[in-house]
Amino acid sequence: MSFGSSGRFLLACAVACVLIPSSVLAFPAARTDSRMVFDPSSGHIVLFGGSTQFDQGTNHAYDLDDTWEWTGARWVELYPSPAPPGRSGHAMIYDTARNQVLMFGGRTGGSSYLNDTWVYKAGAWTKVPTPSAPSPRRYAAAAYDPLRDRTVLYGGSTTAIPPNAFLAVTTNVYDTWEFDGTTWTQRAVTAPILVEPTLAYDATRHEVLMVGTDLKFNTKMYRWDGAAGSWAEITPTTLPKCALFSSMTYETDSGKVLFTGGLCGTGAINEDTYEWDGSNWTLLVPLATQGLVYGQALAYDEVRQQALMFGGTLPATTIQATPARSTTLVFVSNAWIPTGVSTTPTPRSRFVFQSDPVHQVIWMYGGLNESDSFFDFWSYANGRWTPLPLSQPTDPTGCTSPAATFDTDRGKLVMVCETSDVFEFDGTVWKEFAASSFKTKPPVHSFSSVAYDPNLKKTVMFGGFDGTNTYFDQTWVWDGAAWSEVKNNRPTSRMLTSLFYDPVQKKLMIYGGIGRLTTLDRITRYNDMWSFDGSGWTKLTAPATAGERYGADTAINPATGHVTVYGGIRVDTVNLLDVQTYASDQWEWDGTTWTQVNTPTQPPARENTGYEIDPSTNRLVIFAGYAGSYFSDVWQLDPTGWHVLPESAARRRIATSVPPSGATVLPEIPTAR
Numbered sequence: 001m002s003f004g005s006s007g008r009f010l011l012a013c014a015v016a017c018v019l020i021p022s023s024v025l026a027f028p029a030a031r032t033d034s035r036m037v038f039d040p041s042s043g044h045i046v047l048f049g050g051s052t053q054f055d056q057g058t059n060h061a062y063d064l065d066d067t068w069e070w071t072g073a074r075w076v077e078l079y080p081s082p083a084p085p086g087r088s089g090h091a092m093i094y095d096t097a098r099n100q101v102l103m104f105g106g107r108t109g110g111s112s113y114l115n116d117t118w119v120y121k122a123g124a125w126t127k128v129p130t131p132s133a134p135s136p137r138r139y140a141a142a143a144y145d146p147l148r149d150r151t152v153l154y155g156g157s158t159t160a161i162p163p164n165a166f167l168a169v170t171t172n173v174y175d176t177w178e179f180d181g182t183t184w185t186q187r188a189v190t191a192p193i194l195v196e197p198t199l200a201y202d203a204t205r206h207e208v209l210m211v212g213t214d215l216k217f218n219t220k221m222y223r224w225d226g227a228a229g230s231w232a233e234i235t236p237t238t239l240p241k242c243a244l245f246s247s248m249t250y251e252t253d254s255g256k257v258l259f260t261g262g263l264c265g266t267g268a269i270n271e272d273t274y275e276w277d278g279s280n281w282t283l284l285v286p287l288a289t290q291g292l293v294y295g296q297a298l299a300y301d302e303v304r305q306q307a308l309m310f311g312g313t314l315p316a317t318t319i320q321a322t323p324a325r326s327t328t329l330v331f332v333s334n335a336w337i338p339t340g341v342s343t344t345p346t347p348r349s350r351f352v353f354q355s356d357p358v359h360q361v362i363w364m365y366g367g368l369n370e371s372d373s374f375f376d377f378w379s380y381a382n383g384r385w386t387p388l389p390l391s392q393p394t395d396p397t398g399c400t401s402p403a404a405t406f407d408t409d410r411g412k413l414v415m416v417c418e419t420s421d422v423f424e425f426d427g428t429v430w431k432e433f434a435a436s437s438f439k440t441k442p443p444v445h446s447f448s449s450v451a452y453d454p455n456l457k458k459t460v461m462f463g464g465f466d467g468t469n470t471y472f473d474q475t476w477v478w479d480g481a482a483w484s485e486v487k488n489n490r491p492t493s494r495m496l497t498s499l500f501y502d503p504v505q506k507k508l509m510i511y512g513g514i515g516r517l518t519t520l521d522r523i524t525r526y527n528d529m530w531s532f533d534g535s536g537w538t539k540l541t542a543p544a545t546a547g548e549r550y551g552a553d554t555a556i557n558p559a560t561g562h563v564t565v566y567g568g569i570r571v572d573t574v575n576l577l578d579v580q581t582y583a584s585d586q587w588e589w590d591g592t593t594w595t596q597v598n599t600p601t602q603p604p605a606r607e608n609t610g611y612e613i614d615p616s617t618n619r620l621v622i623f624a625g626y627a628g629s630y631f632s633d634v635w636q637l638d639p640t641g642w643h644v645l646p647e648s649a650a651r652r653r654i655a656t657s658v659p660p661s662g663a664t665v666l667p668e669i670p671t672a673r
Contacts, residue, residue, distance in 0.1 A: 029629035030326035032295035032313040035092035045070035051088035062628040089138030143199035151179040187229040204255040217265025242270035247298030307331040347630035352404040353610025381616040401446035449499035471515035488536025496550040504591030508532040514550040546587040551607030582627035601641035
């Protein structure tokens with residue numbers, strides 16, 4: 001079953017970058033402050049980077065380093081090598097004279113700022129050495145002026161905590177620079193004074209426009225005089241009411257400039273969309289709402305003649321809880337319409353992913369991402385996803401924290417819901433065992449672990465969390481009709497442990513997890529092992545394990561017949577402090593010893609992933625999971641290493657995150673994804 005870094009593996013291409021056949025993923029991860037532009041040479045919109053929501057598990061938000069192209073119908077991820085460092089709040093434009101995307105600056109690693117210049121052309125990124133450049137910054141705004149063959153860049157900011165201080169201080173810059181394809185030249189120094197502006201080139205009136213917010217949070221508008229090197233204010237009758245972190249793009253079909261989103265000085269979010277006709281802004285009617293969001297990426301698709309919006313930040317009560325969004329919308333008939341229909345599972349975590357050797361498939365059920373819980377059901381075999389209907393009264397439709405295993409004696413998938421309802425699937429129909437019908441049953445729980453014991457011919461469930469403050473140490477056994485509890489010599493209370501049947505010792509075992517002895521004790525991350533004989537648990541005096549970790553998944557390595565563990569959140573000691581990171585390491589247990597498995601390539605780090613044998617190919621596969629953002633990629637292990645699979649049906653994967661370097665003190669109560 002699956003419940004579910006220090007780095008992100010970039011798949012090397014035979015050339016600088018090769019589009020993976022049929023695409024691998026359907027849309028990027030939830031993010032804010034990403035940037036995208038239309039590339040007329042390919043007819044695609046190019047997106048790079050952005051910042052994830054704050055992840056309480058590792059105490060970070062991650063600046064991403066992924067490259068995507070929107071084809072007009074779907075997102076496709078590319079794997080260019082080399083690729084720019086991950087970043088958010090960067091500037092990005094399309095240079096029509098050189099037929100390339102230009103990118104400058106941004107924030108990386110959560111606290112460092114960049115002033116590097118990159119170009120993207122024919123699927124490859126190239127760093128441009130420039131004799132001079134603006135200072136490192138994020139939130140600079142840029143537009144390309146094709147008449148003057150200059151990229152115009154304005155403003156930006158950095159944020160840092162001064163020495164002996166506790167609060168971060170933001171430093172804004174108000175300078176204007178131009179890039180001629182070779183170097184940056186400063187054209188203006190201190191005027192105007194705007195923060196977090198947006199720029200666009202108005203091709204109808206042949207001018208670079210800027211909309212932003214002054215220090216009193218008033219919306220201001222300017223046009224750039226390239227000959228004079230100065231900005232001239234425009235004072236139309238109507239201006240967008242809020243402009244922090246807004247977006248603006250030129251519409252080739254209407255000859256107007258489209259403006260949307262923005263944050264007000266009061267903290268309210270502007271959900272209006274406006275058009276600029278050269279003399280005034282018009283609020284589009286009916287109200288062109290795309291929801292309360294700011295920091296979204298916006299570009300105009302010249303082939304399909306419609307604006308495209310992706311991501312952004314949704315409102316929240318605290319900054320750390322602010323969620324990023326993964327929605328893609330197109331602007332049609334004065335309304336923002338969600339787009340992108342997938343025929344494969346969406347990015348997710350905390351789902352069922354269970355191998356079925358009888359029917360030669362892997363079953364996948366449920367899960368969640370940053371905004372949704374899923375109750376869908378799929379089969380996976382040899383690179384192909386098949387959706388399966390859940391339409392009968394006995395079908396599972398509401399398991400929000402499912403755990404599952406495969407009963408090899410009865411040939412059935414056994415799935416346990418958080419309510420302790422049990423559903424069994426024989427490859428054709430589901431059968432429900434309602435918790436209300438049991439004389440005894442497990443308590444309501446999340447993050448329990450389930451495995452099948454072929455010696456006992458029963459399914460065993462251990463541990464879990466009640467959603468408030470209690471971790472469970474209970475062991476429950478399912479015989480196909482009823483639950484019974486085994487109370488002897490219980491392991492310490494915990495959740496997200498790795499529970500597996502060891503074919504060498506022929507016993508069920510647990511490894512790791514996270515929990516606490518009592519509700520008054522501190523959180524503990526475990527690296528211990530216990531074995532189960534049907535009547536109780538025995539703690540193993542095992543040699544060194546794969547370390548303290550939780551949210552890791554297990555499978556049987558078909559090449560060795562041994563249990564193998566992948567990923568999770570690993571806990572290390574750095575400078576006498578407990579720190580944790582999403583792990584991408586793989587270990588194998590031969591019945592007595594843990595050995596790290598080193599492969600030439602490996603999937604990005606993650607927890608709560610799906611890790612199973614694909615019975616149709618007899619190879620290990622990894623699907624989805626969480627590491628600051630949600631995945632939906634599929635990786636397969638062969639003798640040359642792990643490889644991301646091209647899709648047979650449309651497969652989607654959320655973008656991977658790149659945790660910044662350095663240690664982070666563990667939060668007292670981590671968030672389990």
